[in-house]
Amino acid sequence: MAHSAATVEIPVETKVEPSLLSDYATLFKFRVSTMVIITAAAGLYLGDLRSGLSPFHPESLYALAGITIVTAGSSALNQALERRSDARMPRTARRPMVTGRISLPHGLILGFLAIFLGSLWLAIETNLLTGTLTLLTATSYVAIYTPLKRITSLNTFIGAFPGALPPLIGWTAARGLIEWPAVALFAMIFVWQFPHFMAIGWMYRDEYRHGGIRLAATQQPITWAARSTVFQALFYAVLMLPVALWPSFLHLTGMPYTIAATILTLGYLWYTIKFASILRDPSSPDSRVQARNLLKASVIYLPLLLGAMILNAQGRVWF
Ligand code: HEM
Numbered sequence: 001m002a003h004s005a006a007t008v009e010i011p012v013e014t015k016v017e018p019s020l021l022s023d024y025a026t027l028f029k030f031r032v033s034t035m036v037i038i039t040a041a042a043g044l045y046l047g048d049l050r051s052g053l054s055p056f057h058p059e060s061l062y063a064l065a066g067i068t069i070v071t072a073g074s075s076a077l078n079q080a081l082e083r084r085s086d087a088r089m090p091r092t093a094r095r096p097m098v099t100g101r102i103s104l105p106h107g108l109i110l111g112f113l114a115i116f117l118g119s120l121w122l123a124i125e126t127n128l129l130t131g132t133l134t135l136l137t138a139t140s141y142v143a144i145y146t147p148l149k150r151i152t153s154l155n156t157f158i159g160a161f162p163g164a165l166p167p168l169i170g171w172t173a174a175r176g177l178i179e180w181p182a183v184a185l186f187a188m189i190f191v192w193q194f195p196h197f198m199a200i201g202w203m204y205r206d207e208y209r210h211g212g213i214r215l216a217a218t219q220q221p222i223t224w225a226a227r228s229t230v231f232q233a234l235f236y237a238v239l240m241l242p243v244a245l246w247p248s249f250l251h252l253t254g255m256p257y258t259i260a261a262t263i264l265t266l267g268y269l270w271y272t273i274k275f276a277s278i279l280r281d282p283s284s285p286d287s288r289v290q291a292r293n294l295l296k297a298s299v300i301y302l303p304l305l306l307g308a309m310i311l312n313a314q315g316r317v318w319f
């Protein structure tokens with residue numbers, strides 16, 4: 001409530017009071033966090049299979065619970081730090097710490113406690129490496145990436161590290177050490193994020209500018225912003241081809257995965273190439289349609305790719 005001067009006007013029909021549960025879902029970024037946890041679960045599953053263990057044992061659930069709690073806490077602290085810039089963007093203006101439905105102390109206490117207790121739980125119940133890595137991931141997301149969003153467009157590259165660490169953390173939860181398959185999983189999510197976020201950046205370019213967030217898409221002039229956005233999206237979409245096949249070179253997956261990953265990744269590349277058409281007329285409304293299509297493709301592609309890995313883990317075929 002304190003930021004009325006900068007706050008975005010919300011149409012009357014959308015001003016329905018959300019419940020505390022839905023406020024928490026927003027505070028913990030339910031959908032993005034769910035995907036983060038799915039990537040961690042994939043790392044855990046693949047790591048357990050590498051050890052010849054059944055992935056369905058209580059320790060896996062304990063580890064996932066810890067990772068979930070720290071992810072939720074990180075999202076709460078991210079929103080505590082960004083409550084002013086969030087107030088300036090329609091996409092984020094209804095977040096509970098912007099509207100005051102969740103107070104600053106409430107969000108801060110919840111965030112710090114969740115990160116501290118979740119990391120401690122992982123260090124004790126899973127292993128010290130996993131607890132430490134999870135704490136480092138949360139710290140880099142909250143204390144490095146989040147403030148950098150208002151300082152440099154390099155923030156996307158920095159933010160890709162905490163974004164990509166969860167599957168590696170899942171692997172260390174299962175195996176107790178960092179091994180090449182964990183690095184390959186990290187690389188896959190790292191590279192996947194660029195077309196994903198270049199699309200989002202383009203969709204919300206005007207909002208981000210108004211919110212004072214720096215990214216490729218908010219550079220001036222718009223032709224330069226489009227070039228830089230498309231270059232990064234295409235560069236990483238092409239890089240995704242070898243990176244997605246890396247697990248097969250490490251014998252983590254077999255031929256069925258290799259075929260599925262090739263087809264899926266070519267699909268992701270296809271949507272990125274279509275997105276490159278924004279170069280023709282960067283200010284046209286169609287450029288946002290292409291961006292939205294790429295965002296949709298990115299969030300469909302990733303679970304399918306992980307699903308293919310899981311179905312073909314260690315060369316097994318689960319059809
Ligand atoms: C630099 C890294 C990343 C940035 C800056 C970023 C940013 C965002 C933003 C702003 C949205 C909201 C789009 C909207 O409201 O229309 C979003 C959506 C999404 N992100 Fe990311 N993201 C990143 C990495 C990740 C990672 C690592 C994951 C999980 C593995 C992920 C999963 C998702 C999902 C599933 C959605 C769709 C959620 C929905 O439909 O509301 N993102 N991302």
Ligand SMILES: CC(C)=CCC/C(C)=C/CC/C(C)=C/COP(=O)(O)OP(=O)(O)O
Nearest residue numbers: 070071074078134137138141159162163166
């Ligand atoms: C295991 C663990 C501690 C994970 C935490 C890391 C985490 C939540 C990564 C998500 C990836 C990311 C950079 C999202 C963008 O957030 P944003 O702040 O740019 O999104 P916004 O604009 O919607 O606030």
